[in-house]
Amino acid sequence: MSRIVYLNGQWLPEAEAKVSIFDRGYVFGDAIYEVTAVADGKLMDYAGHAARLMRSIGEIALECPVSADELLAIHREIVVRNNLVEGLIYLQISRGPDDRDFHFPKSPKPTLSLFTQAKKFIADGPNVVNGIPVISLPDLRWARRDIKTVQLLYPSMAKMEAEKHGAADAWLYEDGFVTEATSSTALIVTRDGHLITRQLSHAILPGITRGSILSLARDAGIPVEERPFTLDEAKSAAEAMITSATQMVQPVVKIDGDVIGDGKPGPVTKRLRKLYIDYHLSNLI
Numbered sequence: 001m002s003r004i005v006y007l008n009g010q011w012l013p014e015a016e017a018k019v020s021i022f023d024r025g026y027v028f029g030d031a032i033y034e035v036t037a038v039a040d041g042k043l044m045d046y047a048g049h050a051a052r053l054m055r056s057i058g059e060i061a062l063e064c065p066v067s068a069d070e071l072l073a074i075h076r077e078i079v080v081r082n083n084l085v086e087g088l089i090y091l092q093i094s095r096g097p098d099d100r101d102f103h104f105p106k107s108p109k110p111t112l113s114l115f116t117q118a119k120k121f122i123a124d125g126p127n128v129v130n131g132i133p134v135i136s137l138p139d140l141r142w143a144r145r146d147i148k149t150v151q152l153l154y155p156s157m158a159k160m161e162a163e164k165h166g167a168a169d170a171w172l173y174e175d176g177f178v179t180e181a182t183s184s185t186a187l188i189v190t191r192d193g194h195l196i197t198r199q200l201s202h203a204i205l206p207g208i209t210r211g212s213i214l215s216l217a218r219d220a221g222i223p224v225e226e227r228p229f230t231l232d233e234a235k236s237a238a239e240a241m242i243t244s245a246t247q248m249v250q251p252v253v254k255i256d257g258d259v260i261g262d263g264k265p266g267p268v269t270k271r272l273r274k275l276y277i278d279y280h281l282s283n284l285i
């Protein structure tokens with residue numbers, strides 16, 4: 001069934017939504033995006049995604065073409081128009097069409113688009129039951145990874161490299177320390193039960209799921225450390241996991257072929273996944 005998508009104030013069948021070849025998102029990758037999970041036909045952790053969107057927009061000196069209330073209304077309407085029960089909403093704002101010029105246009109006409117994608121992610125699939133293998137790769141992305149830009153070529157290349165090695169994803173490292181995964185946050189659990197993830201900086205995206213998991217962990221009495229960790233520390237950790245909006249919490253059981261813990265999803269990972277699901281499924285909007 002063809003989706004109904006949103007483009008600059010219009011609701012259109014997906015085949016009719018057209019963007020100019022001069023759009024700066026297309027020519028320069030001059031655009032930012034958000035991905036919000038939808039469960040039970042409602043938005044999951046929306047406030048965090050909306051706040052990060054506004055931050056990304058500000059960091060690239062753009063203005064949001066719609067108000068916060070309109071943005072929420074659009075998110076809700078796209079779910080209804082597409083009868084979406086479980087999946088995600090992808091939103092993108094680019095600086096809009098202009099003659100090709102590295103300078104920003106003086107009066108930009110941003111392009112705002114949203115579409116939905118159905119995806120089952122609440123029930124435990126094989127990746128959650130068994131955990132996933134990852135490989136490590138150098139982090140060759142730009143140095144402002146805190147901004148959620150559409151410049152995703154390197155993460156795509158890294159995912160292809162992982163696939164070539166029979167892995168589900170790649171953990172990226174810089175100066176010997178893990179930054180994050182290609183499209184999710186990387187976390188480990190030490191042998192004495194501490195949850196470790198890199199502190200926020202320009203080096204990583206401030207994951208909304210990350211923030212939520214850290215606060216749920218603290219509330220549950222799990223000691224949390226926000227600090228860099230090396231690949232060696234990750235490989236000898238008791239547990240490893242990734243977090244993102246539509247993966248929630250997923251166990252990682254191998255890094256570069258080295259088995260993590262006993263090679264099975266660990267108790268802290270399982271507990272955090274359950275805490276996340278229980279909390280967010282009862283706080284959908």
Ligand code: PDD
Binds near residue numbers: 184244
């Ligand atoms: N990716 N780090 C990176 C590099 C990401 O691309 C993402 C999200 C995350 C996790 O962020 P959050 O918890 O807010 O989803 C961390 C999205 C889902 C994507 O690109 O599809």
